[in-house]
Amino acid sequence: MNNISKKQYENYFTAGELASMFGISKQSLLYYDKIHLLSPDFISENGYRHYSITQYLDLEIIVNLRSLDIPINDIQDYLNNRSREKLDEIFRKKDRACADIIRENERIRGSISVITDKLNEDRKELRNQVFIRSYPPRYLKINPLAEKDSGKDRIVLFARASHKNLHNRSLLEKQQGWVITQEDFFSGHCSNTSTGFFFFLNGPVKNHHVESSGPEQNTSDKPTVHENQAEARSKKYYILTLPESLYCEMTFDGTFYEKADEISRKIQQQLEKYKLKPAGDVFVLPVTNHWFTQNQQDYVTKLFFQVTS
Numbered sequence: 001m002n003n004i005s006k007k008q009y010e011n012y013f014t015a016g017e018l019a020s021m022f023g024i025s026k027q028s029l030l031y032y033d034k035i036h037l038l039s040p041d042f043i044s045e046n047g048y049r050h051y052s053i054t055q056y057l058d059l060e061i062i063v064n065l066r067s068l069d070i071p072i073n074d075i076q077d078y079l080n081n082r083s084r085e086k087l088d089e090i091f092r093k094k095d096r097a098c099a100d101i102i103r104e105n106e107r108i109r110g111s112i113s114v115i116t117d118k119l120n121e122d123r124k125e126l127r128n129q130v131f132i133r134s135y136p137p138r139y140l141k142i143n144p145l146a147e148k149d150s151g152k153d154r155i156v157l158f159a160r161a162s163h164k165n166l167h168n169r170s171l172l173e174k175q176q177g178w179v180i181t182q183e184d185f186f187s188g189h190c191s192n193t194s195t196g197f198f199f200f201l202n203g204p205v206k207n208h209h210v211e212s213s214g215p216e217q218n219t220s221d222k223p224t225v226h227e228n229q230a231e232a233r234s235k236k237y238y239i240l241t242l243p244e245s246l247y248c249e250m251t252f253d254g255t256f257y258e259k260a261d262e263i264s265r266k267i268q269q270q271l272e273k274y275k276l277k278p279a280g281d282v283f284v285l286p287v288t289n290h291w292f293t294q295n296q297q298d299y300v301t302k303l304f305f306q307v308t309s
Contacts, residue, residue: 012050125251130270138242139201175200177285185282190260249304276307
C-alpha cells in the first residue's frame with residue numbers, strides 16, 4: 001500500500017474519524033471487521049485502518065439498521081443483496097418480532113397486575129378469625145402425593161409441576177398450596193402430611209373435569225364431595241371444580257405445621273356453633289412465606305374448605 005499518495009490518503013477515513021462521524025466506538029468497527037461485515041479498504045504500515053467512501057456508505061446502512069435492532073445476519077445478507085423488496089422483507093420480519101415482544105410484555109404486565117391485586121387483597125385479610133363465606137365456582141389443578149413420598153420427593157414433584165410453565169404464568173400468579181384430608185385436619189393430632197398440592201386455574205379445563213357436588217346435588221346415586229376427591233387422588237393429576245357453595249376459611253399468623261391443631265379446634269367450635277359440617281379436603285394456601293420474609297414467625301397462612309349444613 002506504499003504506492004498510495006498523500007493526496008489519495010485524504011480521500012480515506014481512519015477508524016477514529018469514521019467512528020466519530022457515526023457516534024460509535026472504534027471497537028465496533030473492529031468487531032464488524034472480525035465478523036466480515038465491514039472491513040477497512042487497507043491497513044497502512046503504521047497499523048492505521050483506512051476506510052473508503054464506499055465503506056462509509058455501507059456503514060451508514062449498518063448503523064441505521066442496527067439502531068432498529070436488525071440482526072447482524074440480516075444486515076450482512078442485505079449488503080450483498082440490496083433492493084427495496086429485500087429491505088421491505090427485513091422490516092416486515094422485524095415488525096413481527098416486535099409484535100411478539102409486545103405480546104409477551106403485555107402478558108408479563110397482565111401477570112404483574114394479577115399478582116399485585118392479589119397481594120393487596122391479602123393485606124386486607126382479617127387474621128385469626130373464622131369466616132363462613134359463599135364463593136362462585138373455583139377451579140384447581142391438583143397433583144396427588146403418595147404416603148410413601150419422602151419430604152424430598154414431595155419437593156421435587158412440586159417443583160416439576162409448579163416451574164414447568166413459568167413462561168406462561170408466574171408462580172405467584174398461580175397461587176399454589178397443599179391439600180390435607182378432612183380426617184387428618186380434625187383428628188386432634190394433625191400429621192401435616194399433605195395428600196397433594198394444588199394450583200388455582202383461571203377457569204374450567206375441558207376433558208379433565210372432576211366435579212365436586214354441592215349439597216343440593218347430593219342424591220343416593222351420586223358420590224359425595226369427599227368420595228369424589230378420594231377417588232381422584234389415585235390419578236396423576238386432576239382438575240377439581242369447587243362448586244358455588246359455602247366455605248369455611250381462616251387466615252392466621254404462623255405456619256400450618258405449627259398451628260394445625262390449634263386452628264382445627266377453633267374452626268370446629270365455630271362449625272358446631274353454626275351447625276355446619278366439613279365437606280371434603282382442606283386446602284392450605286401460604287399468604288406470606290419465604291417470598292416475603294426469612295423469618296417463619298412472620299409467615300401468614302390461609303386455609304379453606306367446603307361446608308354443608
